[in-house]
Amino acid sequence: MTVADRWQINPQHFWMRGEQPEHPVSFDREKGFWNVYGYPEALEILSNPKVFSSDTSRLSEVRVDPELTEGNLVQMDDPGHGRLRRLVSHAFTPKIVNDLAPRIAELTHELLDEHAGRDRIELVSDLAYPLPVIVIAELLGVPSSDRHLFKEWAEVLFDPDNEITMNMPAEEQRRRMQEFVAKRQSIRDYFLGHAAERRTRPREDLLTQLVRAEVDGERLTDDQVVNFANLLLLAGHITTTLLLGNTVLCLDAHPDQAERVRADRSLVPTAIEESVRFLSPFALVARATNTDVEIAGTPVPRDQLLLVWVAAANRDPRQFADPHAFDIGRAPGSHLGFGRGVHFCLGAPLARLEGRIVLDILLDRFPKLRTDPDNPPVFRTNFEMNGVRELPLVARSG
Numbered sequence: 001m002t003v004a005d006r007w008q009i010n011p012q013h014f015w016m017r018g019e020q021p022e023h024p025v026s027f028d029r030e031k032g033f034w035n036v037y038g039y040p041e042a043l044e045i046l047s048n049p050k051v052f053s054s055d056t057s058r059l060s061e062v063r064v065d066p067e068l069t070e071g072n073l074v075q076m077d078d079p080g081h082g083r084l085r086r087l088v089s090h091a092f093t094p095k096i097v098n099d100l101a102p103r104i105a106e107l108t109h110e111l112l113d114e115h116a117g118r119d120r121i122e123l124v125s126d127l128a129y130p131l132p133v134i135v136i137a138e139l140l141g142v143p144s145s146d147r148h149l150f151k152e153w154a155e156v157l158f159d160p161d162n163e164i165t166m167n168m169p170a171e172e173q174r175r176r177m178q179e180f181v182a183k184r185q186s187i188r189d190y191f192l193g194h195a196a197e198r199r200t201r202p203r204e205d206l207l208t209q210l211v212r213a214e215v216d217g218e219r220l221t222d223d224q225v226v227n228f229a230n231l232l233l234l235a236g237h238i239t240t241t242l243l244l245g246n247t248v249l250c251l252d253a254h255p256d257q258a259e260r261v262r263a264d265r266s267l268v269p270t271a272i273e274e275s276v277r278f279l280s281p282f283a284l285v286a287r288a289t290n291t292d293v294e295i296a297g298t299p300v301p302r303d304q305l306l307l308v309w310v311a312a313a314n315r316d317p318r319q320f321a322d323p324h325a326f327d328i329g330r331a332p333g334s335h336l337g338f339g340r341g342v343h344f345c346l347g348a349p350l351a352r353l354e355g356r357i358v359l360d361i362l363l364d365r366f367p368k369l370r371t372d373p374d375n376p377p378v379f380r381t382n383f384e385m386n387g388v389r390e391l392p393l394v395a396r397s398g
């Protein structure tokens, strides 16, 4: 029995059971899109944004109001993407991220101290959820006490009912899109209020930097600031929550690797990378074909939706020796868990930093840290997300 059999993984994620796809690229007739599972194929797609566009919304018959999408980097192509990415990179520099290290450590201790004296923690609600959301809220400059709102919004954005497939009747697509837009309105209003305030009363925060950031005399519009802040808040925290939970889960499932990292803390960074490869929080990225192409010998016409399963590519034996083994000593650097190319995850340095600090502190504080046989982990079973929703642990400090 593989560890994945013990975990309630979405049954469509066959690679988690150690299975290989019949073909690295295949068309899903029922849903009307292509699945890409292979590593070289995924790499080719992510490295060629001229042919494989990130603006997948253009494939839908339902037009989305541009004010809702402007500034959403993940769905943009060049030249707009490059310009906006340069602008926001000015406000999201490696120094800004590295300077957060002491605050991340302090928050981690504070959150764990709230449960001191107990020998049970629920890693997700006690630490892995609140930590990244407080960090990103403080960075943006919005009150972290509003985090119950952010959690509701994240659930809205990743609600499986939002799924729109190419074969759905246009009327159904339109209805789902309208519902989704209505649900997002409160998020927009929230950030619009904050952005407007920063224009008149600047502060020392990322939102102020975003409203001020300038490249070639150009500034971000309110819509761009709002949609980008929204992207950072929501894409940034759910994925990092998953990363933290998944790392602890993977080490628990592989006690030899847990002992290895306890004995040699220089392995913490590679343990984090291996967790992103082995149990990738973001299972897929989407692209649209701009021209007729051939991928792995399969002709794919233009204007097709491709789901590039980076989580499956991360288990491709053509790229990774013994891909279904969790090995924290693996040479890092080639997994696709943070994407690749021009859209490579802007928040990867922050996610890695949080992962390293948290793992180090957990190992320091809890010589014994194990899943609780009476209270097993609960998984997210979404299509696109991978990992634990609840992770009850026996955590002993002595």
Ligand code: HEM
Pocket: 054, 073, 074, 075, 085, 136, 231, 232, 233, 235, 236, 237, 239, 240, 243, 276, 280, 281, 282, 285, 286, 310, 336, 337, 338, 339, 340, 342, 343, 344, 345, 346, 347, 348, 350, 351
């Ligand atoms: C893009 C994964 C954490 C912000 C991406 C992409 C992936 C990804 C796969 C590429 C999307 C594509 O090519 O279409 C992850 C994972 C994370 C994580 C697995 C945690 C373990 C974060 C954090 C932030 C963030 C903490 C921000 C604070 C972004 C942004 C983009 C992005 C802004 C869009 C970049 C662009 O399109 O140029 N992320 N992410 N991510 N991520 Fe992350």
